[in-house]
Every structure is written in structure tokens, then in C-alpha cells.
Amino acid sequence: MVTIDDYGHYDTAWCPGCGNFSILKAVKQALVASQLEPHEVLFVSGIGQAAKAPHYLNANRFNGLHGRSLPVATGAKLANPKLTVIVESGDGCNYGEGGNHFLAALRRNIDVTLLVHNNQVYGLTKGQASPTSAEGFVTKAQPEGVTLRSFNPIAVAVAMQAGFVARGFSGMIDHLSGLIQQGIAHRGFSLIDVLQPCVSFNKVNTFAWYKDRCDPLPPAYDPTDWEAAMKVARQWEDKIPIGIIYRNDLLPFEEHFPVLSQGPLVGRNVDRVKLKRIMEGYG
Amino acid sequence: MTRTDLNILIGGEAGQGLITIGQLLAKSLVRAGYSIVVTQSYQSRIRGGHNTFAIRVGLDEVIAPQESVDLLVALDRATVTLHRQDLSPNGLILVDESVDVSDDASLKVPYKQLAKDKFSNIASLGVAGALLGLEEKLVARTLHDLFGKKHPQVMEENRQVLEAAFRWCSGQPASIHKLAPIANPPQRLMMNGNEAIALSALSAGLKFLAFYPMTPSTSICLNLAGHAGQMGLIVEQAEDEIAAINMAIGASFAGAPSMVATSGGGFALMAEGVSLAAMTETPVVIVVSQRPGPATGLPTRTEQGDLEFVLHAGHGEFPRAVFAPGTVEECFHLTRRAFELAELYQGPMFLLTDQFLADSYRAVMPFDVENLPPVSVSTEAVGSSPYKRFAITENGVSPRLLPGMSEHLIVADSDEHTEDGHITEDLSVRRQMVEKRLRKGRGFRAEVIPPDMEGQDKSDLLMVSWGSSKGPVKEAASRLRSGGQRVATLHFSQVWPLMPEQFMGHLEAARQVVCVEINATGQLARLIRRETGFQIKKKVLQYDGLPLTPESILRGLMTIL
Ligand SMILES: Cc1ncc(C[n+]2csc(CCOP(=O)(O)OP(=O)(O)O)c2C)c(N)n1
Numbered sequence: 066m067v068t069i070d071d072y073g074h075y076d077t078a079w080c081p082g083c084g085n086f087s088i089l090k091a092v093k094q095a096l097v098a099s100q101l102e103p104h105e106v107l108f109v110s111g112i113g114q115a116a117k118a119p120h121y122l123n124a125n126r127f128n129g130l131h132g133r134s135l136p137v138a139t140g141a142k143l144a145n146p147k148l149t150v151i152v153e154s155g156d157g158c159n160y161g162e163g164g165n166h167f168l169a170a171l172r173r174n175i176d177v178t179l180l181v182h183n184n185q186v187y188g189l190t191k192g193q194a195s196p197t198s199a200e201g202f203v204t205k206a207q208p209e210g211v212t213l214r215s216f217n218p219i220a221v222a223v224a225m226q227a228g229f230v231a232r233g234f235s236g237m238i239d240h241l242s243g244l245i246q247q248g249i250a251h252r253g254f255s256l257i258d259v260l261q262p263c264v265s266f267n268k269v270n271t272f273a274w275y276k277d278r279c280d281p282l283p284p285a286y287d288p289t290d291w292e293a294a295m296k297v298a299r300q301w302e303d304k305i306p307i308g309i310i311y312r313n314d315l316l317p318f319e320e321h322f323p324v325l326s327q328g329p330l331v332g333r334n335v336d337r338v339k340l341k342r343i344m345e346g347y348g
Numbered sequence: 349m350t351r352t353d354l355n356i357l358i359g360g361e362a363g364q365g366l367i368t369i370g371q372l373l374a375k376s377l378v379r380a381g382y383s384i385v386v387t388q389s390y391q392s393r394i395r396g397g398h399n400t401f402a403i404r405v406g407l408d409e410v411i412a413p414q415e416s417v418d419l420l421v422a423l424d425r426a427t428v429t430l431h432r433q434d435l436s437p438n439g440l441i442l443v444d445e446s447v448d449v450s451d452d453a454s455l456k457v458p459y460k461q462l463a464k465d466k467f468s469n470i471a472s473l474g475v476a477g478a479l480l481g482l483e484e485k486l487v488a489r490t491l492h493d494l495f496g497k498k499h500p501q502v503m504e505e506n507r508q509v510l511e512a513a514f515r516w517c518s519g520q521p522a523s524i525h526k527l528a529p530i531a532n533p534p535q536r537l538m539m540n541g542n543e544a545i546a547l548s549a550l551s552a553g554l555k556f557l558a559f560y561p562m563t564p565s566t567s568i569c570l571n572l573a574g575h576a577g578q579m580g581l582i583v584e585q586a587e588d589e590i591a592a593i594n595m596a597i598g599a600s601f602a603g604a605p606s607m608v609a610t611s612g613g614g615f616a617l618m619a620e621g622v623s624l625a626a627m628t629e630t631p632v633v634i635v636v637s638q639r640p641g642p643a644t645g646l647p648t649r650t651e652q653g654d655l656e657f658v659l660h661a662g663h664g665e666f667p668r669a670v671f672a673p674g675t676v677e678e679c680f681h682l683t684r685r686a687f688e689l690a691e692l693y694q695g696p697m698f699l700l701t702d703q704f705l706a707d708s709y710r711a712v713m714p715f716d717v718e719n720l721p722p723v724s725v726s727t728e729a730v731g732s733s734p735y736k737r738f739a740i741t742e743n744g745v746s747p748r749l750l751p752g753m754s755e756h757l758i759v760a761d762s763d764e765h766t767e768d769g770h771i772t773e774d775l776s777v778r779r780q781m782v783e784k785r786l787r788k789g790r791g792f793r794a795e796v797i798p799p800d801m802e803g804q805d806k807s808d809l810l811m812v813s814w815g816s817s818k819g820p821v822k823e824a825a826s827r828l829r830s831g832g833q834r835v836a837t838l839h840f841s842q843v844w845p846l847m848p849e850q851f852m853g854h855l856e857a858a859r860q861v862v863c864v865e866i867n868a869t870g871q872l873a874r875l876i877r878r879e880t881g882f883q884i885k886k887k888v889l890q891y892d893g894l895p896l897t898p899e900s901i902l903r904g905l906m907t908i909l
């Protein structure tokens with residue numbers, strides 16, 4: 066029996082009141098509900114406040130470069146498809162610095178769960194605009210307010226027919242943990258964009274601001290209906306829909322490789338008879 | 349009278365099938381027992397332009413390209429115009445009879461008579477092969493190996509064209525370009541540098557390669573992709589080079605021996621990943637195949653301009669080894685060496701090659717792939733729990749376990765970290781970790797491949813070179829020696845770390861030292877000075893995108909000595 070304690074208790078470097086605490090809790094709950102042992106799980110993260118989350122979880126962890134967690138996760142999953150691979154990082158990390166990897170991950174559909182702590186700001190570097198910052202958001206770097214249009218990760222993911230697309234809110238821990246659990250269980254790429262208040266640098270999208278707007282999708286909502294999902298994906302006004310917005314059951318990327326049906330790539334022998342034949346092809 | 353050494357140049361437009369004829373002719377020559385050096389020169393375009401495929405062939409080992417041409421196989425008019433000046437005194441131009449050249453040196457071939465249009469290439473192959481004295485049977489077999497299985501119909505037509513070409517040649521005056529036959533030809537392979545790198549990577553146990561296409565490295569990746577299914581490895585075309593190296597690091601972290609291959613521009617994008625591999629102590633082999641820069645430079649030409657770049661790429665301080673093969677055999681052996689070091693010392697290791705060597709086919713003896721073991725990924729069990737991925741050890745190497753393969757948890761961080769892999773700002777730990785990582789360098793400094801010294805120490809002239817320039821420099825030296833001069837060569841196939849005690853004696857004993865490099869500033873000379881204080885003042889530098897030849901080196905020496 067896996068319990069919350071198996072995932073440890075650590076001191077964190079986050080600000081009191083930060084939404085990251087609740088996300089951490091939801092992650093642990095989801096892991097316990099999935100009955101995954103710590104050594105079966107690999108967390109990969111980039112750099113940022115969100116990216117520190119894996120340090121506060123007792124599991125395998127690879128804390129890489131800013132923006133580059135998805136490629137590392139992709140490589141690790143392909144080398145050992147038995148690992149449950151979860152990426153945890155910020156909105157800047159995934160949608161800004163790592164934007165190209167985000168787009169490729171949507172297309173590749175590898176069985177990796179991406180948890181984006183979306184506080185609509187760069188926390189670690191003290192409050193510059195992120196790709197998801199609202200138009201008009203004022204920061205020291207954008208003193209006249211952001212003029213770029215805000216990035217909508219959900220709409221992009223649904224448009225690309227990514228495997229599993231969900232939005233959660235750090236203020237609704239049980240709901241969020243349910244999404245994470247389903248994301249992990251989904252065979253294929255899962256995006257879970259988590260709205261997360263940053264008490265220090267985002268005074269616009271506060272806990273109350275999200276709480277007023279976050280609205281779970283009704284039980285009758287059908288996430289396999291792509292056209293309906295495209296509509297839901299664009300909603301971001303008085304009501305922000307949360308829940309599983311879109312899903313499909315396209316073949317996960319790693320299942321295209323017959324070599325992976327035998328498990329991890331480590332410890333495989335080199336077939337020297339075949340190799341010799343390849344070499345003789347040059348004769 | 350037969351020849352022992354010849355230079356053949358095939359020229360034409362891109363898309364004319366010139367590479368196919370070149371490969372077939374070269375392969376036939378190798379099968380007949382000759383030694384070859386192929387130089388491919390092409391423009392960055394898919395159709396048109398002017399491309400060449402040169403085959404220097406010899407009874408004895410040939411090691412370098414040659415400028416003067418003995419047999420010019422001109423597939424178009426432009427080839428005659430552009431290369432007439434390179435023709436040797438007895439040189440011959442093979443050209444279609446319809447091409448308007450009035451030249452004593454030309455042999456006009458009725459290609460239209462010998463073959464239908466789309467087979468005229470095979471006719472030129474046949475004529476060239478016959479003039480060189482190759483057996484029709486042997487050329488036909490080479491053709492068959494390329495086309496036979498897939499297209500039996502095409503093969504039959506090819507065979508007929510070949511026969512017609514050989515028959516036509518037998519009606520011509522005796523060829524003065526016949527190579528002396530070799531009685532019992534050795535069973536050799538025809539392989540270029542990139543093919544040898546790919547084969548070596550397979551033999552070393554490569555299980556994961558991610559790449560973004562960039563000439564001249566792409567063919568390594570395509571070759572491996574072609575063998576991925578049967579050899580059980582994964583080759584993934586990544587979204588960019590940043591993704592490629594980070595995927596390789598992720599795969600290696602999870603236990604798959606990993607590699608990336610790129611050229612200067614792509615490697616520039618990988619630089620932060622190099623540093624990540626060093627910090628997380630993850631093995632990864634990085635192949636950088638050089639082409640002239642800056643920026644996009646000359647995409648399909650050659651240069652040795654990225655030595656300093658590869659030496660310094662990646663922020664922060666960490667140990668690395670850089671290998672620079674001088675021959676196709678060295679491409680094979682040094683790629684394996686890079687894998688061994690990456691695995692043993694857990695970090696990024698480099699192979700620095702270039703377009704010339706990448707595309708240069710040679711005749712090589714088969715490698716002992718049956719007996720060469722793959723690298724072993726260290727997964728030794730550890731007694732003490734909890735496991736510390738970055739345990740401080742005397743040689744700096746920590747026992748490496750893999751995630752998901754045991755109950756032990758593996759933690760790696762690009763931030764400075766404690767022995768158990770967790771982010772830290774404890775500055776005394778920082779100091780210990782820097783020292784631990786650098787200590788690993790001591791281990792492989794003890795195993796540096798010494799530069800190859802040829803000739804007497806007390807020479808009048810010592811030529812220093814690295815990487816693909818090996819053959820041309822050696823041949824230039826031997827030509828000078830046969831003219832009575834005392835000349836020696838010193839070639840580096842491992843350009844980092846440099847171990848002065850391995851070569852200072854040679855540098856100091858020579859009356860004059862000249863560094864020969866394919867770049868404009870003498871990067872190896874500068875590195876030697878930085879590491880040893882020894883200043884090589886005289887340099888032969890070439891930076892027009894072309895490979896060195898013995899002739900170009902000799903011309904260069906004339907202007908400085
Ligand atoms: C290549 C690179 N560029 C810039 C940085 C500096 N940096 C670290 S975190 C960060 C932004 C973090 O924002 P986000 O990903 O949203 O995470 P948050 O801190 O908000 O959780 C930046 C710009 C870096 N570490 N690496």
C-alpha cells in the first residue's frame with residue numbers, strides 16, 4: 066500500500082500562500098490513488114518556482130534546464146517505457162522557453178504527463194510577463210502593460226488533437242488530483258494546465274480571481290467531442306471551464322517502436338552477427 | 349604499360365546520378381583490390397550546379413586527394429571547361445560525342461548509341477571501368493549488388509549497356525590508363541567517415557540517437573535510422589537541436605547509451621545541453637561534423653574552424669575529451685573511444701570531424717565487430733542506502749544507478765547539488781562538487797592518445813596537423829622527403845586534453861615547425877601555445893572550403909619558408 070508519507074515531507078523555498086503547495090498536495094494524492102511506488106515514477110522539470118516541485122517529492126527526479134523538460138522526459142520514456150514520467154514546470158518554462166518542445170509533444174503523443182503550474186507570470190525571475198499573462202498586465206519589464214496576445218495552451222492542444230487536455234485550479238485540490246490521476250492513467254500525452262496564484266508577483270490573477278471564475282465542466286460534458294472541446298477551450302471570461310476538456314485514444318508514440326515491447330533499452334546486447342552483416346554490406 | 353596510381357574526376361550537375369557512378373566505380377576499384385581516397389565536392393542544391401566526385405586510386409595505399417586529373421569523366425560541357433586546366437600531361441577527357449570540344453585529350457564516346465538516355469550513366473561507368481582495366485564481370489557484380497535485388501528488369505538493361513560499353517572500348521586504341529592488376533585482392537570495405545562513425549556507434553552499443561538534419565552530419569543519422577529496427581535502437585528526428593541533446597540526455601539518464609550528431613550551427617544550439625550533461629554527469633557522445641562558418645557559411649564544404657568552439661562550448665567548467673579522427677579507421681576507433689569515456693567518466697565526450705572526411709570513401713580492412721564489446725552501462729549495486737548519485741569519490745566518478753531499475757531513487761539536478769542530487773546553496777558543498785567533477789578529468793588525462801609522429805626528430809621541418817588533414821600532410825611530407833629533405837609530421841587525433849610531455853620533445857627538436865590547418869587563424873597552433881608556451885609561428889592555412897591536398901600544402905609551404 067502506497068501512502069502519502071512514501072512521497073515524503075520536505076521544507077520548500079516557496080512563498081507562504083503560494084498555489085504551488087496545493088499542487089504538490091494534489092500530485093501526491095494522485096500518486097497514492099494511482100498506487101505508484103516512488104521508484105516507478107520519474108519527475109522531470111525545468112527551471113522556475115514550479116520546477117522546484119520535484120525536489121519536494123520522494124521519487125526519481127531530473128531537474129534539467131529552463132524550458133527543456135519535455136525533451137528530457139521524451140528521451141527517458143523511450144529509454145525506459147516502464148517509467149511513469151511526469152513533467153512539472155511553469156508556464157514560462159513550457160510555453161515560452163520550451164514552446165517548440167510543447168508543440169512537438171502535442172504531435173508526438175508520447176505517454177508523458179505534463180503539469181504546467183500556470184501562474185501567468187515568471188515567478189523565479191521576479192515578475193516579468195509570461196506567455197499566458199493577460200494583455201495589459203503591468204510589470205517592470207512591461208511598464209506600459211503587455212501588448213502581446215495571451216497564449217492559450219488549451220486551445221492549441223485541442224486544435225492539435227493532443228491525447229488528453231485538461232485544466233485544473235490549485236484551489237480545488239481534490240478536483241485537480243482527480244485530473245492528475247486520469248492524466249497519468251491516460252496512454253498518450255496528457256496536458257494539465259493548472260491555474261496557480263502567485264501571491265508575490267501576480268496581483269491580478271489572485272486566488273479570489275480564479276476562485277470566482279473556475280467552473281467545473283458538467284458531468285454530461287463529452288470530452289471526446291472535438292468541436293465542443295474547441296469552443297470550451299476558448300472560454301476565458303467570467304467563467305473559466307476546468308476539467309478534462311478533450312481526450313482521444315490515438316496510439317501513444319512509444320508503441321510505434323517494436324524494440325520497446327521488450328521493456329527498457331538498458332542492458333540490451335548488441336547483436337554482433339547482424340552487425341557483422343551490416344558491415345559486410347560495405348564490402 | 350600499366351599505372352600504379354591515378355586520379356579520376358567525375359563531374360556534372362546535381363541530379364545527373366554522378367554520385368551513383370562515383371560510388372559504383374569506387375566500389376569496383378576497392379573490390380579489385382585498389383586503395384582509394386574519394387573527395388566529394390558539391391553545391392548546396394538538389395538540381396543543377398556543378399558537382400564532382402574524385403577518386404584517387406592506387407595499388408599501394410593512397411592517403412590524400414590529388415589535384416591533377418588523369419581521367420576526367422565529364423557528364424556535361426561545364427566539367428570540361430572547369431577542369432581542363434587540371435588535366436595531367438597524359439590525361440584523358442571522356443565526353444559525349446555531341447559535346448562540342450575540340451581537344452586532343454578528349455575521347456568522344458557515342459553514349460546515345462551505347463545506351464538509352466536514362467542509362468547513359470551506366471555507359472560512362474562502363475567506359476571508365478574498361479579504360480582502367482577493370483573486369484566487366486566485377487563491375488557488373490557491383491551494379492547488381494546495388495540494383496539487382498530491387499529492380500531485376502533495370503539490372504538486365506544495365507548489364508546490356510555495360511556490355512556495349514566494354515565492347516566499344518575494346519575497339520579503341522589501347523588504354524594508357526590501365527591499372528596494374530592485383531592478383532589476390534584483399535577483402536576490403538568501401539566506407540566513408542560518417543559510415544564508420546555509425547557502424548562504430550552500433551558496435552559500442554548505441555541505443556538512442558536524436559537529431560535535427562544538418563549537413564554534413566545528417567548521413568550518420570540516416571544510416572543509423574536505416575539500421576534502427578534490426579539493431580534495436582531508437583532514432584528520433586527531434587524538433588530542433590536543443591531537443592535532440594536534451595532527449596539524448598534523458599535517454600542516457602534512463603540507461604540508453606546515447607549520441608547526437610550535428611554541425612556547427614546545430615551544435616551552437618546544443619551548448620547549454622552540453623553543460624547539462626556535465627552537471628548531471630550524464631554520458632553522451634556528441635559528433636560535430638564541421639563545415640565553414642560563421643553562421644550558415646558554406647553548407648556543403650569543409651573546414652576545421654570549430655576546434656575552439658567545441659573545446660569551450662557549454663558554460664561553466666567541466667572536463668571533456670575531444671577526438672579528431674584523421675582517417676576512416678580512426679572514425680571507427682575513436683567513436684568507440686568516445687562512448688567508452690562517456691560511460692566511464694559520465695559526461696559529454698566529443699568527436700570532431702568534417703565534410704571532407706564525412707564523405708570521403710576509403711578502402712578499409714573489416715573491423716573486428718564480432719569481438720569488440722559494447723560499452724557497459726554502469727549499474728553496479730551499492731551497499732549503502734540511501735543511494736547517493738553524486739557520492740564524492742577519489743576519482744570523481746560516482747556509482748551510477750538508473751531510475752526505475754531498482755528501489756533506489758535517482759535524483760539529478762542542473763542546479764548545484766548535494767551528493768544525493770538535491771539542489772543546494774551550501775557553498776562548501778559547491779566547492780567539493782566542482783572539484784569532484786574536475787577530478788574525473790584526471791582519469792582520462794592519463795589515457796590520452798599520443799599524437800602520431802612520423803619521421804625523424806631532428807628534422808628540418810615538422811608539420812603539425814589534426815583531424816582530417818592527416819593524409820594530405822603525410823603525403824606532402826613524403827614528397828618532400830623523396831626530394832631529399834628531412835621532414836617529419838605530428839598529427840593529433842585527440843585534440844583535448846593536450847599532454848605536453850607527449851609531444852614537446854618533437855616540437856623542440858625540429859629546426860622549423862609549421863602548423864597546417866583548414867581554418868584562417870591556426871586554432872591548434874594557438875591551443876598548443878596556450879597549453880605549452882611553444883609558439884608555432886609558421887602556418888599553412890586554407891579556408892576556401894576545400895580539403896587540403898599535398899599540392900596545396902606544398903604551395904603553402906613555398907610561400908612561407
Ligand atoms: C536559458 C535560461 N534563460 C533564463 C533563465 C532564467 N529563468 C529562470 S526561471 C525563469 C522563468 C520562470 O517562469 P515560469 O516557468 O513561469 O516558472 P515560475 O517561476 O513562474 O513557476 C527564467 C526566465 C534560465 N534559468 N535559463
Ligand code: SF4
Pocket residue numbers: 078079080082083084085114115184188189262263264265266
Ligand atoms: S514567487 Fe509566486 S510562484 Fe514563486 S513561490 Fe512565490 S508565490 Fe509561488
Ligand SMILES: [Mg+2]
Pocket residue numbers: 113155156157182183184185186187188195
Ligand atoms: Mg510562471
